[in-house]
Structure formats: structure tokens, C-alpha cells
Amino acid sequence: MNLHGTPLSIIIFALFVAAVLFLSFFFARKAKSAAGYYAAGGQIHWAVNGISFAGDYLSAASFLGICGMIATLGYDGFLYSIGYLAGWVVALFVVAEPMKRMGKFTFTDALDAKFDSRGIKLTAAISTLVVSICYLIPQMNGAGSLVEPLLGLPHWVGVILVGAIVIVIVSAAGMTSTTYVQFLKGGLLLIFSTILVGFVLSRGLSTEPVGLDDGAPGGEMTVQATESQLQEQGYALLHTTGSLLKYDRDGATTWWKREADGTLWRAQWSSGDQVNGVAGGVLEPVGRLRQIGGMSAAEAADGTGAVGPLAFLAHLTHPDTRVEQWQKQAVTDEKGAKYAVYSPKTVSGTDEMKPGVKFKVHTTTEKLNFVSLMMALFFGTAALPHILIRYYTVPSPACARKSTIVAIASIGFFYVLTLFLGLGAAVNGTVNPADNNMSAPLLAMSFGGVLFAVISAIAFATVLGTVAGLIVAASGAVAHDLMDRFGRMELTDRQKVRAGKIAAFAVGIVAIVLGIVFRGVNVSFLVGWAFAVAASANLPAILMLLFWKRTTAAGIVASIIVGIVSSLGIILTGPEMFAGPYGLTAEQAWHPLGQPGIISIPLSFLALIVVSLVTKNRRVAEAA
Amino acid sequence: MLHGPARHAGPDPASGYKTRLGVVMFIIYCVVYTGFVMLNVLSEGRTMQVIVFGGLNLAVVYGFGLIVFALVLALIYNRLCTQKERELSGCDGAEEVGS
Structure with a gap:
């Protein structure tokens, strides 16, 4: 669509x-x-x-x-x-x-x-x-x-x-x-x-929601099959990369995603100006429930009807609920052609409704990044x-x-x-x-x-x-x-x-x-930069000015400079920039931190305190 | 009416009280917010999937709770500040306290 x-x-x-x-x-006349x-x-x-x-x-x-x-x-x-x-x-x-x-x-x-x-x-x-x-x-x-x-x-x-x-x-x-x-x-x-x-x-919720153009959102992009069914229908397997399979039928390319149970789900793709095999085409909108916890397949297809806000969330949180999460992967086919493949992954309601898809917290770096992000959001506003x-x-x-x-x-x-x-x-x-x-x-x-x-x-x-x-x-x-x-x-x-x-x-x-x-x-990502810089450069200066009487002008200047330089420095040398705008790999980054707040915010406070103590003759005599 | 010169703030006798109260409220919220972040980090998300109320998991309840708690604390803070401003200035409306 x-x-x-x-x-x-x-x-x-x-x-x-x-x-x-x-x-x-109207107001211009009154704002002189x-x-x-x-x-x-x-x-x-x-x-x-x-x-x-x-x-x-x-x-x-x-x-x-x-x-x-x-x-x-x-x-x-x-x-x-x-x-x-x-x-x-x-x-x-x-x-x-x-x-x-x-x-x-x-x-x-x-x-x-x-x-x-x-x-x-x-x-x-x-x-x-x-x-x-x-x-x-x-x-x-x-x-x-x-x-x-x-x-x-x-x-x-x-x-x-x-x-x-x-x-x-x-x-x-x-x-x-x-x-x-x-x-x-x-x-x-x-x-x-x-x-x-x-x-x-x-x-309400349904595995077959209605509303978009053809009454079947996602259209043919929610097609499910097995490998043997595709072969029977004349599809020829040309290439496999990870869980993605490239098929050809009558000269038309299709990509499929293989799930853990062996089921194949039709993926979407773009390569150059081709989108799903159409020059200048557009991707189909996607996203649907595959099962609603506590309901039979037929009941789930009929849907819940109107629901209250808590029931809406409870249905989605149910461990037996299954939701599609669409992911983009950059892949190369057997001829070396580059594709962007968009494929669905089925997750349980439990996984859909808890943190962990984007913000993983298994390794120390992941934990630091998560804490750092939450710090920047909290202190940046x-x-x-x-x-x-x-x-x-x-x-x-x-x-x-x-x-x-x-x-x-x-x-x-x-x-x-x-x-x-x-x-x-x-x-x-x-x-x-x-x-x-x-x-x-x-x-x-x-x-x-x-x-x-x-x-x-x-x-x-x-x-x-x-x-x-x-x-x-x-x-x-x-x-x-x-x-x-x-x-x-x-x-x-x-x-x-x-x-x-x-x-x-x-x-x-x-x-x-x-x-x-x-x-x-x-x-x-620049919005994230704005929050990181604001939290690192501006907030320490504001807080210390209000609550520490020994704050000096030089301390505030140092805090702002250290906040800007450290936050931007950490971001610019971090994995997200290397893997994204620089076109390199995350492993080539100078350090593993994607979010600077956990380093740059304390650093900015420290700079203010040290410089204020060194320049104490210019300290504030009395807080307002 | 809306676009005259900005008012100049005068002395605010309730300023010290409001600052102390604000810091206390900030620390309370900070502890609850940190609890949310650390719970997620330390349990690697496992605690967040526990169903706690009406079919809703801890992630949703705690997340909504943080939003509602912010508003509740804000209303309490405003009530206490307004009371103190009236008490110390003798004015009926907080807006007239000025500073």
C-alpha cells in the first residue's frame, strides 16, 4: 500500500x-x-x-x-x-x-x-x-x-x-x-x-484485523509455507544466508524467513530501485498477531471485539500470544548483489511486553549502555x-x-x-x-x-x-x-x-x-545526542549552581566544555557511529559504549568541582 | 493584556522550604526510577515479565506506575508549596506570591 x-x-x-x-x-503588533x-x-x-x-x-x-x-x-x-x-x-x-x-x-x-x-x-x-x-x-x-x-x-x-x-x-x-x-x-x-x-x-484484537485497502493488512506478505510446498509450487531455492532463503519462480525473486519450527514466512526485499521485484515499488505494511493467548485459532480470527485498555494489554502480555516483529537485514545473494530483506520474527506476548529486544542487558557493556541511556533521558529534559x-x-x-x-x-x-x-x-x-x-x-x-x-x-x-x-x-x-x-x-x-x-x-x-x-x-540518533549533551553539559552546571555555594564561573565554564566534549567524543568514537554513518563495523569503534551519559555526566560534575575549588577566590559568596 | 513587560520577581519567603521539599521529592522519585532501571539490569529482564496484576506484567505496571507516581508527587509538591506560600505571605493566590 x-x-x-x-x-x-x-x-x-x-x-x-x-x-x-x-x-x-495578530500577535506581531503586540510583541514589539x-x-x-x-x-x-x-x-x-x-x-x-x-x-x-x-x-x-x-x-x-x-x-x-x-x-x-x-x-x-x-x-x-x-x-x-x-x-x-x-x-x-x-x-x-x-x-x-x-x-x-x-x-x-x-x-x-x-x-x-x-x-x-x-x-x-x-x-x-x-x-x-x-x-x-x-x-x-x-x-x-x-x-x-x-x-x-x-x-x-x-x-x-x-x-x-x-x-x-x-x-x-x-x-x-x-x-x-x-x-x-x-x-x-x-x-x-x-x-x-x-x-x-x-x-x-x-x-480490539484479532489475528485477522480489517481496515486497510484490501481488508487484509499485510496482504500477501503474511504468506506461510514449508520448503516442500514451495518446491511443489515451482519455487527454486537459489541461496541461503542464515535463516533467510532466496527463491526464484518464473524469474521472480522472493525471500523467505525460516523460523525455528521449519515454517517459512514470506519476507519483503529491496535492492537498488527494485522493491519486491517491482521497479520503484513500495513495501507492504505489515505486523499482526499470529495467536491470541487463551483463545482458539478460530476465536482469535474472530477477534476479541471491543476491549478496555487493561484487557488490551493483558491479551498482548499473555505467554501464549504470538506477535510478529519485523526486522531488517542486509544480505548478499549468490551473485554478490546486495539486498535489504525485511522479515517477520514470531515472539511471545511475554517477550513483546518486556524490555530486551533492542536494549539487551546481558553483558556488562549492554548494562552500562542501558543505564547510560536512562540517565540521559532522566537528566536531559x-x-x-x-x-x-x-x-x-x-x-x-x-x-x-x-x-x-x-x-x-x-x-x-x-x-x-x-x-x-x-x-x-x-x-x-x-x-x-x-x-x-x-x-x-x-x-x-x-x-x-x-x-x-x-x-x-x-x-x-x-x-x-x-x-x-x-x-x-x-x-x-x-x-x-x-x-x-x-x-x-x-x-x-x-x-x-x-x-x-x-x-x-x-x-x-x-x-x-x-x-x-x-x-x-x-x-x-541526533535527538539522543541532544539529550546526552544537555544532560552532560547543562544539568551539572544548573544543579551545582543551585546547590553548591562554592561553585565559580570558571567551574561552570569547565563543566559545560567537558560535558559537550566528553559526550560528543564518546558518541563519535562509539560503535553506533562506526556501524552506522561511518560505514565501518562496531568492532572497529574505539570503545563499546553507545551512550555517553554514565561517563560524561559524572565527568562534567567532577570538572566543575575541581575547577571551582582551584578558582575558589571567585566563588559565589552567597546563594540567592 | 498578555504581552506587557515581564514581571520582576521579588523575595520569596517560601523559597527555602520549596527547595528542601523539591530535593526530598526528587530523591524519592530518583530512588523509584533507579529501582526500575536496576531491576531490569540486574535480573536481565526476567523479573519484568512476572505477571503482577490483572494479566499485566511488572514492566507495564512499573512503567505506568512511574508515570502516575510522577504526577502524584507533583500534585503533593504543589499543594505543600502553595500552602507554605499562603502561610508566609498572607496572600490567597499562589500567583500573587511573586518571586
Whole structure:
């Protein structure tokens, strides 16, 4: 099945864009001052700010990425939901009120509030830019990837479209318009994700779910056979590699996956421009239940009917339930031709609903990587610059606190929904095996065009809201931190606004260029970089500034530098980069760690403590 | 109405109390979160597959529990902070406490 946009999805997206552009120009007249531009005048209601937090934070990585990971990996994808939400606890209990109390427009303001140090201004601004750019690239790339199948436009058009809209939003009214775009998006995302989960539960579970084009999701891709049956049907075995078998019949190539019991399941493949033997073809959506625990085969085919949320999960957790998990393998055939083969693996409900598919914890390295990832998720959220600047948009620290609680409630609720969305996609034949990011839109499509249109439009809105927040943070770092404060340009209020708009335009252009340059590259790992850098470079500085009176400006500078260098250094020399972007093997990496947090976070703390003690004559006399 | 100059924070007499409470709450959540991570690491996932409630395994219950627990702690924290702010400032609304 080929994904394609419907006129309705285009109309809904156009209406959303028109609404946000109207809001931007409406507020532009009221955001003439620097406070208005960078912090929405500090007058946003805490409830609005709380939902805007959700709109800011729930990026494409959350909505599309986590749902996709759950759809293909089961519970392992949900670990991200848990970690991302837990990070808000750090934000509420430790960071929210002090950040509001100490800061003005940017995260750098708060760090520098007690020191007036050019070193802090420079390093914190650089950290903001590194984190924001790491976060921006996947968002922009994702925008292009969404536009291609949904609107039928080229990738670069999607990137430019999103970039241009966001530049207009941010340049028009800065944080004010950005706030309402994020509020709108956050609200819509929560409402329609809830509706989609309602549809999933009302459909229930079945080994023969209905919904997609032909009423049989996965179509011929769920064909099962034995080797002798294939031979009887005229298939000739040409090549075997591991559990994958390549057959030919009448010149048509097919790949099959052999399971432990000898059963063969039809796989999908791509090689060059060939997809399943069709030039320029597309992969069939896949994913279904093969058995539902506690039910006969006939009962499972009829399905459970509508189920409650706990019953839905309990059915899937049953040890006798069998679920397909689709995997991609790069293989070479007997002629040396390279194939990407997508094949199903049958797992029990027990394995589907517990960690261990992606995040294995058997070896010491695997354990360290897992702990490291969970540390980065936990400590990264409260140190993301585009999140922290939202604290300056409310009137008081008490409002900062309350808005964080609204954020925890709304984001926590959404992350609970991700488990149902991801699992719903996994068992309703709505997973694109080559790109699991489209699982949520495909799942919506199985319930009809209207829901698909709305969910697709929200997917675009998701990118718009997050990119707007990132561009505000990055442009604030350039115009406010670097030009005005580090560069001592002594800008007037009006000049600060103009500098912010020019910086937003420049950052937006950079984002567009990077989005186009990275086309086709899987850059989702960059979100992980953003969290790792934020947790390593920013959070130790924030925590020590708040809780250790001997912290010095030099200590903070050292902490940020060590945090950035160590986290990026560990990532760049690690196995994931060698096996991925470098095109080498994981064994050639300098060390086995894929996640840096367990090393880089303590290292950053240590650097701050040592340098602060060495430079103690400049320590803070009294904590605020 | 929404876009005047940002308010300047004044002194917050409840600041010390809120900081201490926040640290305690943070440590409590940190222990529970660390328990989730370490349980998974030390038992290599085996404990996570144990059915504990209504057909749901520990992984799902603990995962949902962490999300719900975050909200419960947040509401308790807000309640206690708001009470202290009112007590020390004599104001009716937390928003007016300022700082």
C-alpha cells in the first residue's frame, strides 16, 4: 500500500497553517519589546504554558518515533516514554522555580545570573546551539519525509515549507506566536491521539484485523509455507544466508524467513530501485498477531471485539500470544548483489511486553549502555534550552511550577497513549517495515480517511511547534547571549527584537539547508545526542549552581566544555557511529559504549568541582 | 493584556522550604526510577515479565506506575508549596506570591 495524501489532509493542514500564521501576525503588533519577543512578556497563563510545554516537547521523535519503535520493538520503545516523562520530575522539583527566578530570556541568563561572566555566556550559548541544532536536523528531515508520501511533494519542498512557515511564525512575534502554535499543537495532539486509541480499543484484537485497502493488512506478505510446498509450487531455492532463503519462480525473486519450527514466512526485499521485484515499488505494511493467548485459532480470527485498555494489554502480555516483529537485514545473494530483506520474527506476548529486544542487558557493556541511556533521558529534559525558555513566559515562579505540573499531566497521559498506539499499529498491519515512523499515520488510515487526514496534519503541526521552539532558543542564544551580552553590543530594546528576528531567519535558513543535506540519512540518533549533551553539559552546571555555594564561573565554564566534549567524543568514537554513518563495523569503534551519559555526566560534575575549588577566590559568596 | 513587560520577581519567603521539599521529592522519585532501571539490569529482564496484576506484567505496571507516581508527587509538591506560600505571605493566590 502506498501512502498518499488526501485532499482532506491537505485542507486540514492548510487550515492549521493559516490559523498559526493569523495568530503570528495578530500577535506581531503586540510583541514589539525584547521581553515581548523573547519571553511573551512573561504573561502567559500557567495552564496555557503547561500545554505549550507539551506542544514544545512532544516532537516528531515522540509522536512518530516512539510509536514506531513500540510497533517494531514492543515494550523497548516504551522505555523512551518512561525516561522522557521522568525527566520532567527533575524539571519540577529542582529546576523550574529557580530558573524562573534567576533568568530573563534564555537559559544562559540563569546560569550567569550570579557571575556576569563572558565565559559562561559564550559556553552556555554554544551549548544551546549544539543541542538545538542536534534537535533541529531530525525535525527538519522528518518534515521532508512526511511531505513526500502525504502531500506528494519532493523532500526538499517539505523542508522549505516547514522552514519558511516557522521562520514567519518566529520572526513575526517570537515567543508569543510560538507559544500559541505549541498550545494549539499540544492540545490537538492530545485530543486526537486519545480518539485514535479509542478506535484501537473499540476494534480490539484479532489475528485477522480489517481496515486497510484490501481488508487484509499485510496482504500477501503474511504468506506461510514449508520448503516442500514451495518446491511443489515451482519455487527454486537459489541461496541461503542464515535463516533467510532466496527463491526464484518464473524469474521472480522472493525471500523467505525460516523460523525455528521449519515454517517459512514470506519476507519483503529491496535492492537498488527494485522493491519486491517491482521497479520503484513500495513495501507492504505489515505486523499482526499470529495467536491470541487463551483463545482458539478460530476465536482469535474472530477477534476479541471491543476491549478496555487493561484487557488490551493483558491479551498482548499473555505467554501464549504470538506477535510478529519485523526486522531488517542486509544480505548478499549468490551473485554478490546486495539486498535489504525485511522479515517477520514470531515472539511471545511475554517477550513483546518486556524490555530486551533492542536494549539487551546481558553483558556488562549492554548494562552500562542501558543505564547510560536512562540517565540521559532522566537528566536531559530539564536541561534542554528550548524547554527551559518556556519558564520565562509565565509571571512568577509559582506559575512556572504549576505549568510544569500541567506539562507532567499532559505529557504523561500522551506517553501512556504511545503504548496503545504503537501496539495498535503492530497488530493491525500498519507498520512500514522500512520506516516505522509512519506507524501512527498508517494506523489512523486503517480507521478511515478523516482520521488519517487529521493525524497527518497533526504530524506536520508537531514538527512546526517543536521547530519553532528550537529556533526561538537558538536565535536567543545568538542575538541575546552572543551579540548583546557576550559581544557587549549594548543593543536598545528595539534593536534586540530586530537582532532576534534576523537571528531566527538565519537559524531557520541553516535548519532548512541541514534538513535538505541530511535527506535520506537516518538522523534520529541526533535527538539522543541532544539529550546526552544537555544532560552532560547543562544539568551539572544548573544543579551545582543551585546547590553548591562554592561553585565559580570558571567551574561552570569547565563543566559545560567537558560535558559537550566528553559526550560528543564518546558518541563519535562509539560503535553506533562506526556501524552506522561511518560505514565501518562496531568492532572497529574505539570503545563499546553507545551512550555517553554514565561517563560524561559524572565527568562534567567532577570538572566543575575541581575547577571551582582551584578558582575558589571567585566563588559565589552567597546563594540567592 | 498578555504581552506587557515581564514581571520582576521579588523575595520569596517560601523559597527555602520549596527547595528542601523539591530535593526530598526528587530523591524519592530518583530512588523509584533507579529501582526500575536496576531491576531490569540486574535480573536481565526476567523479573519484568512476572505477571503482577490483572494479566499485566511488572514492566507495564512499573512503567505506568512511574508515570502516575510522577504526577502524584507533583500534585503533593504543589499543594505543600502553595500552602507554605499562603502561610508566609498572607496572600490567597499562589500567583500573587511573586518571586
